[in-house]
Amino acid sequence: KQEVTQIPAALSVPEGENLVLNCSFTDSAIYNLQWFRQDPGKGLTSLLLIQSSQREQTSGRLNASLDKSSGRSTLYIAASQPGDSATYLCAVGIYNFNKFYFGSGTKLNVKP
Amino acid sequence: DGGITQSPKYLFRKEGQNVTLSCEQNLNHDAMYWYRQDPGQGLRLIYYSQIVNDFQKGDIAEGYSVSREKKESFPLTVTSAQKNPTAFYLCASSIEGDRGHSYNEQFFGPGTRLTVL
Numbered sequence: 001k002q003e004v005t006q007i008p009a010a011l012s013v014p015e016g017e018n019l020v021l022n023c024s025f026t027d028s029a030i031y032n033l034q035w036f037r038q039d040p041g042k043g044l045t046s047l048l049l050i051q052s053s054q055r056e057q058t059s060g061r062l063n064a065s066l067d068k069s070s071g072r073s074t075l076y077i078a079a080s081q082p083g084d085s086a087t088y089l090c091a092v093g094i095y096n097f098n099k100f101y102f103g104s105g106t107k108l109n110v111k112p
Numbered sequence: 113d114g115g116i117t118q119s120p121k122y123l124f125r126k127e128g129q130n131v132t133l134s135c136e137q138n139l140n141h142d143a144m145y146w147y148r149q150d151p152g153q154g155l156r157l158i159y160y161s162q163i164v165n166d167f168q169k170g171d172i173a174e175g176y177s178v179s180r181e182k183k184e185s186f187p188l189t190v191t192s193a194q195k196n197p198t199a200f201y202l203c204a205s206s207i208e209g210d211r212g213h214s215y216n217e218q219f220f221g222p223g224t225r226l227t228v229l
Contacts, residue, residue: 004154034218043118043202043220044155089154094143099170100145100218102154 002027004092006103013080014111021075021106023090028068031091032093035064035075037086038105044089080110114143115139118203120167125190125197133188133224135203144186145204145218148172155202161186190226198228 003026013019023033036044047065048057052074053108063076067111073090089105125131137144147155161180168219169211175194180186187204190197201220206216215227 009152032216036220041200041225042115042225043222044204044218045219047218048216054130091155099160102147102156104152104154 002030002092002094002101004090004101004103006088006090008104010107010109012109012111015080015082017080017110018076018078018081019108020082021077021108023075023103025071025073025092025101028071028081029095030068030092031095033064033073034091034093034100035062035065035073036089036091038089039086047088056100062093077108080108082110082112084108085110087093116203116219118201118204118221118224121222121226123224125226125228127219127228131226133190133201133203133226135186135188135221136184137186137203137219137221138184139203139205139207139219140183141205141207141219143206143216145206146170146176146178146186146188147202147204149200149202149223155196158188158201163215167169178180194227197226200225 034049035047038044050066061078067075067107074084087105087107091100091102093100119134144157145160159178161167177189203221204218206218
């Protein structure tokens, strides 16, 4: 069974800092990987989707990379802002039956 | 605006009671999903449906039931057999339910918080 791990569980940084969130998965036979943002008590907002054939995706200040062979993905946030404070989750899609496995998330706090 | 709606936002259940959570999407997506989220944990898959009139159990289906009579709707019933139902429930959809592929992006609703009294 696919297991997805996100480290650290929580991160606090000053405003303006560049930061990296990590996601690792145990089975490299994935179809895609998706990064989400979740605000307290809210649903998930999709940030970036990387297909297994891709190595990275970019959207604004966000850049996500994928290394299937090592079972790792990173989400890079440039010039962090207090509005970036949220929990960030990654999810991997596997080949069978449209199933996705989620990490437990990294709770980010960007201090003004 | 296209999107996924869930209702109610908050739901309270008494012991022995069945409750139904609503999920509706107007994105014309084939696949729909129900997840459960507990504090400090990732999402766990309860049920998913790739097309109308078809659905599959996820990793934690015991005590739950679903139906998929319309493409737009995928209600979840939490039965009295679910012994620990207090959690945040999230519904999601993706554009294509082609069996064997999960390459499409998932979109989520705002969630329903269920509390057992």
